[in-house]
Each structure stands twice: as structure tokens, then as C-alpha cells.
Amino acid sequence: MASITFREVEGSSLKYWLLFGGLGLFVLFGALAWNTMHHHGHVITGMDNQIVWGLPHVFAVFLIVAASGALNVASIASVFNKPMYKPLAPLSAILALALMLGGLLVLVLDLGRSDRLVVAMTHFNFKSMFTWNVFLYSGFFALVGIYLWTMLDRSVKAYTKAAGTAAFIWRLALTTGTGSLFGFLIARELYGSAVMAPMFIIMSFAYGLAIYLMVLAAAYAWTGRPLGDIVIQRLRYLLAVFVAAVLYFVVVHHMTSMYFTKFHAVEAFILLNGGIFTTLFWIGQILIGGVIPLVILLTGMGKSRTWLMIACALVILGGLVQMYVTIIGAQAWPLDLFPGMVQSSSFFDGEVHSYAPSAPELFLGLGGIAIALLATTFGVKVLRLLPESLDDATVAKLEH
Amino acid sequence: MSEMNPNQETAPASPERRRFVGGAAAAAAGLAIAPGVMLIEVAYGRPEDQAASSAVRWGMLVDTTKCASGCNECVSACSTENGWTPVAESKHPKQAPQWIRKLELQDPLTQMQTSLPMMCQHCAEPPCVDVCPTGASFKRADGIVLVNRHTCIGCRYCMMACPYKARSLVHEPLNDTQKPDVPRGIGCVESCTFCVQKVDRGDGTTACVEACTAAGHNALLFGDMNDPGSEISKRLRELPTKQVRADLNLNLGIRYHGI
Amino acid sequence: MAGFLQRAARAAFLAVALIWAGLIPAQADAPKPVIQKATKGEQCVEDTAYMRKNHMKVLNHHRDETVLEGIRTKKHSLKECINCHASETTGSVAKSKDDFCVSCHSYAAVKIDCFDCHSTKPQGSMAMHPLDAATAHYKHKLAAGAKQPVSVEEMAKVAQ
Numbered sequence: 035m036a037s038i039t040f041r042e043v044e045g046s047s048l049k050y051w052l053l054f055g056g057l058g059l060f061v062l063f064g065a066l067a068w069n070t071m072h073h074h075g076h077v078i079t080g081m082d083n084q085i086v087w088g089l090p091h092v093f094a095v096f097l098i099v100a101a102s103g104a105l106n107v108a109s110i111a112s113v114f115n116k117p118m119y120k121p122l123a124p125l126s127a128i129l130a131l132a133l134m135l136g137g138l139l140v141l142v143l144d145l146g147r148s149d150r151l152v153v154a155m156t157h158f159n160f161k162s163m164f165t166w167n168v169f170l171y172s173g174f175f176a177l178v179g180i181y182l183w184t185m186l187d188r189s190v191k192a193y194t195k196a197a198g199t200a201a202f203i204w205r206l207a208l209t210t211g212t213g214s215l216f217g218f219l220i221a222r223e224l225y226g227s228a229v230m231a232p233m234f235i236i237m238s239f240a241y242g243l244a245i246y247l248m249v250l251a252a253a254y255a256w257t258g259r260p261l262g263d264i265v266i267q268r269l270r271y272l273l274a275v276f277v278a279a280v281l282y283f284v285v286v287h288h289m290t291s292m293y294f295t296k297f298h299a300v301e302a303f304i305l306l307n308g309g310i311f312t313t314l315f316w317i318g319q320i321l322i323g324g325v326i327p328l329v330i331l332l333t334g335m336g337k338s339r340t341w342l343m344i345a346c347a348l349v350i351l352g353g354l355v356q357m358y359v360t361i362i363g364a365q366a367w368p369l370d371l372f373p374g375m376v377q378s379s380s381f382f383d384g385e386v387h388s389y390a391p392s393a394p395e396l397f398l399g400l401g402g403i404a405i406a407l408l409a410t411t412f413g414v415k416v417l418r419l420l421p422e423s424l425d426d427a428t429v430a431k432l433e434h
Numbered sequence: 435m436s437e438m439n440p441n442q443e444t445a446p447a448s449p450e451r452r453r454f455v456g457g458a459a460a461a462a463a464g465l466a467i468a469p470g471v472m473l474i475e476v477a478y479g480r481p482e483d484q485a486a487s488s489a490v491r492w493g494m495l496v497d498t499t500k501c502a503s504g505c506n507e508c509v510s511a512c513s514t515e516n517g518w519t520p521v522a523e524s525k526h527p528k529q530a531p532q533w534i535r536k537l538e539l540q541d542p543l544t545q546m547q548t549s550l551p552m553m554c555q556h557c558a559e560p561p562c563v564d565v566c567p568t569g570a571s572f573k574r575a576d577g578i579v580l581v582n583r584h585t586c587i588g589c590r591y592c593m594m595a596c597p598y599k600a601r602s603l604v605h606e607p608l609n610d611t612q613k614p615d616v617p618r619g620i621g622c623v624e625s626c627t628f629c630v631q632k633v634d635r636g637d638g639t640t641a642c643v644e645a646c647t648a649a650g651h652n653a654l655l656f657g658d659m660n661d662p663g664s665e666i667s668k669r670l671r672e673l674p675t676k677q678v679r680a681d682l683n684l685n686l687g688i689r690y691h692g693i
Numbered sequence: 694m695a696g697f698l699q700r701a702a703r704a705a706f707l708a709v710a711l712i713w714a715g716l717i718p719a720q721a722d723a724p725k726p727v728i729q730k731a732t733k734g735e736q737c738v739e740d741t742a743y744m745r746k747n748h749m750k751v752l753n754h755h756r757d758e759t760v761l762e763g764i765r766t767k768k769h770s771l772k773e774c775i776n777c778h779a780s781e782t783t784g785s786v787a788k789s790k791d792d793f794c795v796s797c798h799s800y801a802a803v804k805i806d807c808f809d810c811h812s813t814k815p816q817g818s819m820a821m822h823p824l825d826a827a828t829a830h831y832k833h834k835l836a837a838g839a840k841q842p843v844s845v846e847e848m849a850k851v852a853q
Contacts, residue, residue, distance in 0.1 A: 075620045077606035082528035086590040086603065146588015146603055146621030149806075157568040157585050164567035164591055220561055220682060221597040369599050371552065371678055372693070376542050379552070380509075380521050381535040381599065382528070486763035574763060582760050583810050610788070612812045614772055619810030634765050 038121045039422045043257045045415035057408040064401015067394040068143040079395050084387035085365050090144035092357045093399030097137030097406060098212055099234055102205040103242015105130040112198025117432045124419040127182040129249055129410055136406030138171055140399055163218045170208040177201040209235045223300045224364035233283040240276035244349035249410060251343060253420060262426030270342055274331035277349060281324045300367045311363040314355050323352010362389055479636035486576040492628050493659035495666050496550055498692035500653035503549035509534050511645030515629060517613040531602030533626045534642060548693060554579055554600040554626035556687030562592035577687055578628045588621040597679050601625040726800040727791040731777040738768050776815045785813040
């Protein structure tokens with residue numbers, strides 16, 4: 035097997051520091067947003083007693099799901115023994131850690147009592163899916179951290195496969211846990227389904243790979259290192275499979291609900307007459323996040339690096355929209371306390387709830403993305419994560 | 435942490451006996467402090483140093499046939515007793531907590547109208563307790579579902595899980611407007627407590643029930659559903675009642691007649 | 694120049710750190726906390742020295758018993774602390790900077806969040822009339838129509 039040289043990016047150019055500073059600015063905005071929310075309370079957000087989880091949760095869950103998906107490339111290399119992917123593995127691991135960090139920060143900084151994080155770390159209720167997730171997230175950091183160590187330190191290289199397998203199994207459990215946060219809810223009609231777990235896993239594959247591809251291409255383009263088409267094209271088809279699988283699960287989920295009479299109204303709300311949510315579902319989630327990327331990836335357009343990047347960006351955008359529809363759309367539909375009756379009250383029973391995100395919520399979410407990218411940018415500067423060259427000749431040698 | 439019955443083994447065998455012993459002890463304690471106290475405490479009291487017991491299950495009967503549409507007495511009484519701002523006076527109605535609300539129902543086919551109060555149903559199997567990551571949401575031994583605000587982190591998962599929309603988040607600082615008996619605060623989730631401060635004091639009723647009775651509707655009745663001799667148990671044996679979303683099989687502490 | 698900058702930076706850091714810790718008057722002669730005498734009773738439920746050191750343990754223990762189990766003994770309850778220690782001028786233990794809880798806690802720079810949720814004032818309208826009968830444990834007496842004022846001796850008995 036041909037050897038690959040990994041090297042830190044130099045990170046001393048003006049461009050590097052501009053990127054670093056730009057991301058840092060958004061992290062700062064995120065911190066200010068948190069401070070404002072913490073000081074005034076959630077009254078300044080668009081969230082209320084109807085829409086209890088809002089835009090921060092859209093960003094947080096998206097980042098957490100994408101984090102476990104970003105680990106895929108490493109898993110393919112270590113668990114499934116594909117030597118071609120081995121040079122891609124370290125970036126995959128650091129990106130997974132960084133995205134998880136960003137997602138978790140957004141999640142905990144949105145808490146009504148974010149000053150009580152230590153309580154969440156010391157009091158546990160093991161019937162709660164949230165508690166399980168606390169352990170799944172911490173374990174993810176530990177296992178992926180060890181995995182990354184085995185990839186970077188020659189003296190423990192022998193354990194790469196074992197660590198990689200453990201991390202792979204863990205990330206499957208983790209995304210099952212994230213999906214089950216919604217799957218284990220009896221109250222809301224669009225949740226409470228076992229399909230949430232596998233659907234979240236496949237969503238993680240798609241979002242994580244799309245983010246990985248964009249970060250990889252950007253890193254190589256901005257550092258002037260060669261990145262051949264073999265690698266990119268292989269991942270292009272993989273992404274297409276994942277995006278199609280997400281669509282499949284969405285169809286299964288909605289078809290099942292549509293068959294049950296008691297769910298007709300809520301399905302009509304999302305699919306037909308839900309205003310902004312219907313638009314977001316069809317235009318954002320299905321068209322922008324699914325159909326258009328599939329067309330790009332599966333036709334000749336996908337051969338162009340630019341179109342491929344557009345497809346990745348659309349998958350990411352569509353993913354955020356899918357989270358918005360999944361999290362906020364499901365809450366916008368009122369709880370049905372008395373099926374078959376027309377209900378009204380001072381507490382907005384029986385009405386569709388509206389939601390207008392506020393600036394602090396948006397900037398808290400963007401801060402999470404910024405901190406993930408900042409951590410990655412810093413990681414590739416201080417650690418040997420990126421091969422000097424991924425041109426076609428170098429990569430081709432790995433296959434033999 | 436879903437079951438809290440620390441004094442199970444020390445609880446006397448029958449509710450009647452417990453009541454007698456409790457009442458006697460309360461009367462003695464009452465005498466020691468001030469003679470007037472015992473007059474009320476004899477009826478329902480539990481000595482203040484005794485933990486809530488699982489021999490008791492507090493519950494409420496709502497007779498919707500007596501509940502008047504447009505009447506808001508129970509809601510106002512709850513707001514006054516527990517110190518939450520009525521939604522009509524709130525600057526942020528969508529974010530204002532509502533521990534209890536009047537729900538108006540209409541059957542679209544038959545045009546039959548029903549009015550009823552909706553609040554925490556004090557489930558025996560509460561979904562909010564299941565999902566709470568820190569165990570802050572808990573069910574007391576006597577069936578009252580509460581939020582321990584010392585461990586609530588404000589994640590709102592319980593609000594996602596409650597099928598009755600019973601819970602609210604306190605969205606803004608309360609600036610020392612709380613009642614001394616009812617601590618509540620920013621960033622924590624809250625809901626109906628069955629007026630736990632009144633129950634522990636020995637009042638044997640809640641603010642909403644008192645108000646409904648005072649208004650002459652008599653649509654609400656509070657009491658120990660485990661005690662076969664209690665007024666509520668007697669009424670529940672005779673009157674057909676239903677649980678809201680009975681399909682979820684959560685074994686509710688509030689039973690409705692006429693729905 | 695470099696030395697000055699370094700010193701300035703260090704001073705700025707220290708100042709920020711001190712403000713962060715809530716010790717805004719950073720001078721050596723920081724005012725000592727005002728410990729107001731309780732408005733009622735002669736003796737606290739425990740020894741004063743013990744309470745100074747351990748009041749948080751006592752309160753936390755009682756808190757868990759009360760919230761989780763419904764044990765409502767008065768001896769160690771926060772409400773009773775407030776009933777006795779609320780200032781005569783503000784009627785509160787945490788409203789102005791000299792009030793009982795706040796005075797010490799800001800001196801020691803220990804942040805408490807009790808009063809995010811708990812009222813800082815005693816029950817009823819007794820804030821301005823500390824020796825009126827309208828304290829928590831006399832509520833029933835009021836309900837029963839017995840509205841005569843309670844003497845200091847009687848109060849002291851309750852406190853013990």
C-alpha cells in the first residue's frame with residue numbers, strides 16, 4: 035500500500051485568518067444571543083407555550099445528526115476496509131467532533147436554566163430518552179476522540195479498526211437516540227413512531243456526507259492542495275444513495291400516517307393546507323433537499339465540481355428545512371384532546387400555532403455552525419489531518 | 435425516580451386509621467401552637483412532619499353538566515391562589531403560563547356544546563415524568579404530579595410529551611411577585627399542583643374547587659380517591675365518568691362526567 | 694512601553710475577574726456585611742455559629758423533604774427564615790443591599806438563585822407589621838377569625 039503524507043495546513047495566510055475571524059465573529063454573535071436570552075428569558079424569543087422547541091432546536095438537532103453522519107467516511111475506511119477512504123478518515127473524525135460540539139452548545143444554551151447544566155450532568159432519570167442522549171453524546175466524544183488518536187499516533191495504530199468499529203456502532207446508537215427523542219413522544223401525532231430512529235440515521239448519512247464533501251473541497255481548494263476526481267466521484271454516488279433513502283423514509287412515514295383516519299387532518303396540514311409548512315415541505319425538503327440534488331448527482335451535471343458542491347449545499351439546506359418541518363411543523367398542529375370535537379380556549383387549543391423566530395434564536399443557531407467550522411479550521415492547523423495530496427494518481431495507488 | 439413512596443412501610447394499614455391518627459396528631463400539634471388551628475385540621479390533616487403517603491390518591495371530579503360556559507371562576511381562583519398572571523392581563527399572551535383554562539367543545543355534527551376546565555390530569559403514569567432528563571418532573575406518593583424547580587433545567591421535553599398541554603414555561607422574570615407558599619420562577623416549567631400547599635396545610639380542597647362551589651355551580655369535587663368513604667369516591671361510584679384521551683391509558687387523577 | 698502594556702493588561706484582567714466575581718468594590722476596605730438582627734424571636738432555630746456555617750445544608754435538606762415528600766415542618770424551612778429575618782424597612786430578605794441574605798452573599802460573592810423562584814417577603818401583609826399574626830403558621834388562626842396580635846414571647850416559642 036502506498037504511503038500517504040499527512041500535514042497540517044499552514045494557517046498563516048491572510049485568507050486563513052479572515053476565515054478564522056469571520057467564523058469567530060459569528061461565535062461571538064452566538065454568545066451575545068445566548069447572553070440576551072439568558073438575561074431576559076425566553077420571552078424575547080419566538081418560542082412560547084405552544085411552539086416550545088424552536089429554531090435553536092432545528093440547528094442543534096441538525097448539527098447533532100450531521101455530526102454522526104460526518105463520521106461515515108472514516109467508518110467506511112476502518113470498519114469496511116476500503117483503503118481508498120483511509121486518507122479521508124481523520125478529517126471525517128474531527129468534523130464529527132466539531133459538529134457535535136456545535137450542536138450540543140446550541141442545545142444546552144437554549145435551556146430555560148442554562149446555568150444549571152451541572153444539574154443535567156448529576157441528576158439522571160433513566161426512563162428519559164434525553165438522559166440516554168446525554169450518555170450517548172459524551173460517549174461519542176470519548177470514542178471518536180480515541181479513534182482519532184489511533185489514526186494520528188503510530189504507536190496505537192493497531193487499534194484503529196477496533197476504535198473505528200466501536201465509534202461506528204456508537205454513532206448508530208446515538209442517532210437512534212436522537213430520532214427516538216421524537217419517536218418516544220406519545221402526545222404529538224407526527225411523532226411517536228419507530229420509523230423516526232432509522233429515518234434519523236439515514237438523514238445523518240446524507241447531511242454528514244454533504245457537509246464533509248463541502249469541507250473537504252474547500253480545504254483543498256483554499257490550501258492549494260490537489261484533490262482528484264476519483265475520491266469526489268465515489269462519494270457523489272454514495273450521497274445520491276443516501277438522499278434517495280431519506281426520501282424513501284419520508285414517503286413511508288407519511289404514507290403510514292395517511293392511512294390512519296385519525297391522522298388525516300395533521301397529514302393534510304403538512305402536505306396540503308399548512309401554509310408555510312406545506313411550502314417548506316414540498317419546496318424546501320422534497321424539491322431543494324431531495325429531488326434537485328438527486329438530478330444533479332445522478333446526471334452528467336454531477337461530474338462538475340461546482341454542480342456537486344451546489345448539490346451538497348442543497349442537501350444541507352433541505353436538511354435544515356426538514357428539521358424545521360419535523361420539529362416546528364409537528365408542534366404547530368394543535369393537540370387533539372377531544373378527537374372529533376371543535377375545541378377552543380384562552381390557551382390556543384384547537385388553533386394552528388404560528389411561529390416567528392427572533393434574531394437571538396437565529397444567531398444562537400448560526401453560532402453553533404460557526405463554532406463547528408471554527409473548531410475544524412483550528413483542528414486542521416494544529417493536527418495532521420489532511421493528506422498533502424489526494425490527486426487521482428495517489429488515490430489510485432491505494433486501491434492496490 | 436418515577437415512584438416516590440418512601441414511607442410505604444410505615445404507613446398505617448387503612449386510610450381510615452391513618453386519617454384518625456393523623457387528625458389526632460394534627461390536633462395535638464394544633465393545640466400546642468394555637469387553639470384555633472385544630473378546628474380545620476381535624477378533618478383532613480396530615481401532621482406536618484409526616485411525608486405524603488401512597489395510601490392517599492388525590493383526585494378531582496369534574497361534572498361538565500354543571501360547568502357553565504363563559505364562567506371563569508376556577509381559573510381566576512387558581513391565578514390568585516398560585517400567583518400567576520391571568521392571560522388577559524399579560525403582555526405576552528402566547529407565552530403566559532396558564533395552569534388551568536376553560537375549554538369550550540362543540541360537536542360539529544350535533545352542535546352539542548360542552549364547557550370544562552382543563553389542567554394537569556395528575557396521571558398515575560405521567561409521560562412528563564417519563565421524559566424528564568433530571569427527574570425534576572415527579573409524582574408525589576399521594577399522586578400529585580409536580581415539578582421540582584431546584585432540578586428543572588427548562589428543557590421543555592415534558593411540554594412536548596404532555597398530551598393535555600397542561601404545562602407552561604415561565605418565559606420572563608417574575609421580580610418577587612411570587613406567593614410565599616408557591617415558589618415559581620423564570621426558565622422553569624410549571625403546571626397545576628392540585629394546590630399542594632393547601633393540601634399539605636390540611637384544607638382538603640383546591641382553590642378552583644372552592645371557587646366553583648362558592649359560585650354555586652358545584653361542578654368540581656376534590657378528594658381522596660383511595661378512600662372508599664370519601665365524598666369523591668362515593669360520587670365516582672354512582673356517576674359515569676371518563677378520562678380525557680383514555681386511549682393512552684395513563685390512569686388520570688381527574689375524571690369528567692358528561693363528556 | 695511593553696512593560697506598561699503588560700502591566701495594564703494584567704490590571705485590566707484582574708479588574709474584569711473581580712467584577713465577574715461580583716466584587717465590584719475592589720478596595721481593601723470593602724464594607725463588611727450588615728447583619729440585621731431578626732425582627733422576631735430571640736434565638737434562631739439552631740446555634741448562630743452553626744447556622745452561619747451550615748445554613749445551606751440545613752436548607753437543602755429541608756428543601757428536598759418538603760418538595761419531594763411533602764414534609765412541611767417549620768423549623769428549617771426557608772419561609773420561616775424569611776418570616777424572622779425580613780428587614781423591617783424593606784419587608785424583604787433580598788430587596789436592598791443591606792437585607793439579611795443579600796448582604797452576606799454579596800460580601801462573600803456567593804450567588805444564590807433561591808429568589809428567582811421564592812418570594813423574599815413573609816406571607817401576607819405583615820411586611821410592615823412584623824408582629825402581626827399574619828404569618829404562615831398563623832393563617833388558620835386568621836381563617837378561624839382569631840385576629841388578635843401575637844406577643845413576642847409567643848413568637849419566640851414558635852421559633853424554638
